[in-house]
Amino acid sequence: MMTKRSTSRRAALTTIETVVALGVLATATTGVATLLVKHFQLTADARAVRVAVEEVSNRLAVVTAKPRAAVREAVQALAGVRLEGPLVGASLRGAVAPVDGGLRVTVTLDWPDEPRRRPPVALVGWSFSAEESR
Amino acid sequence: MKRRRGTSLIELLALMSAASAVLTLGAALVHRTMTAASQGRATRAEETAAWRLAEALRRDAAGATAAEWSADEGLLVLTVPERDSVEYRFAPPEVERRHPQGNGNVALEAWTLESVAGWTVDTASPGVIAVEAEPSSRPTPAAAPVALRVVARLGLSSQGGRP
Numbered sequence: 001m002m003t004k005r006s007t008s009r010r011a012a013l014t015t016i017e018t019v020v021a022l023g024v025l026a027t028a029t030t031g032v033a034t035l036l037v038k039h040f041q042l043t044a045d046a047r048a049v050r051v052a053v054e055e056v057s058n059r060l061a062v063v064t065a066k067p068r069a070a071v072r073e074a075v076q077a078l079a080g081v082r083l084e085g086p087l088v089g090a091s092l093r094g095a096v097a098p099v100d101g102g103l104r105v106t107v108t109l110d111w112p113d114e115p116r117r118r119p120p121v122a123l124v125g126w127s128f129s130a131e132e133s134r
Numbered sequence: 135m136k137r138r139r140g141t142s143l144i145e146l147l148a149l150m151s152a153a154s155a156v157l158t159l160g161a162a163l164v165h166r167t168m169t170a171a172s173q174g175r176a177t178r179a180e181e182t183a184a185w186r187l188a189e190a191l192r193r194d195a196a197g198a199t200a201a202e203w204s205a206d207e208g209l210l211v212l213t214v215p216e217r218d219s220v221e222y223r224f225a226p227p228e229v230e231r232r233h234p235q236g237n238g239n240v241a242l243e244a245w246t247l248e249s250v251a252g253w254t255v256d257t258a259s260p261g262v263i264a265v266e267a268e269p270s271s272r273p274t275p276a277a278a279p280v281a282l283r284v285v286a287r288l289g290l291s292s293q294g295g296r297p
Contacts (some may be wrong), residue, residue, distance in 0.1 A: 012140075012141075015141065015145060015149065017151075018149055019149075019152075020165055022149075022152055022153060022156050025156050025157075025160065026156050026159075029156065029159050029160050032167060032215065033163060034164055036163070036166060036167060036170055039170055040170070040277075043174060044178055046181065047177070047181060047278070047281075050181055050184070050185055051281050054188055054282065054283060054284065055283070057188075057192065057284075057285075058283060058284065058285035058286075059191075059285075061285050061286055061287045061290075062262065062285055064287070065261055065262060065287050085281045086281055092177060103259065
């Protein structure tokens with residue numbers, strides 16, 4: 001049973017209650033905004049990594065198709081390549097190692113100047129002459 | 135005796151201003167969140183289609199020995215030795231892959247890339263094909279036009295398969 005005292009006391013919200021409610025709402029809004037920004041960053045990162053894998057695959061396909069004598073030069077030339085689109089700011093580098101009569105080529109794409117560090121993308125291919133691969 | 139009968143006009147105005155600011159921000163944020171969710175789904179679909187198309191192109195190019203591109207028809211034919219050729223028909227926004235299976239059946243696969251206006255296919259370099267998507271200038275459901283460039287070697291899997 002409700003007393004007369006309690007009904008007269010809860011006539012309206014106090015200023016403090018309203019300010020607290022607005023504060024909670026503002027905090028929730030800030031949290032959602034932060035998550036939204038994070039979502040956009042993750043989407044851009046996922047897109048950039050997908051394009052990076054394609055780009056490294058493309059470079060590897062071209063480099064490993066060259067005659068063995070030209071592979072080292074082609075790999076060194078990767079360092080001077082300027083990338084565009086989602087890969088602006090990324091840099092390519094390659095490494096060649098002799099292995100079992102052929103060459104092991106590693107092409108790596110990195111974002112050295114990116115404030116939010118993205119993981120580098122590296123793929124490996126092998127180059128053998130036609131006689132060796134038989 | 136209680137002297138306080140209610141809120142003053144100033145307090146009421148201040149609270150209403152604060153409430154309207156927070157509610158406006160909240161409403162804008164809800165709208166932005168819903169737009170972002172829709173964009174995210176579209177971007178995800180485009181990226182997945184681009185990834186799968188690139189993978190199929192590389193796989194088919196590796197098994198092929200020759201490539202022929204007809205710009206008028208938008209048709210790329212990859213010749214596979216001792217098997218039927220694989221055909222890619224580029225008709226933006228769709229790309230269709232047809233591969234006869236030999237028993238009368240045809241394996242058909244299609245990808246839709248709404249943010250692509252056209253395709254550039256280059257088969258001039260010996261042993262290499264290059265396929266590049268031209269981004270559309272129209273607004274698309276995705277956050278940004280999909281970037282796709284595939285350079286693939288022909289006949290890679292017929293060269294011995296040595297690692």
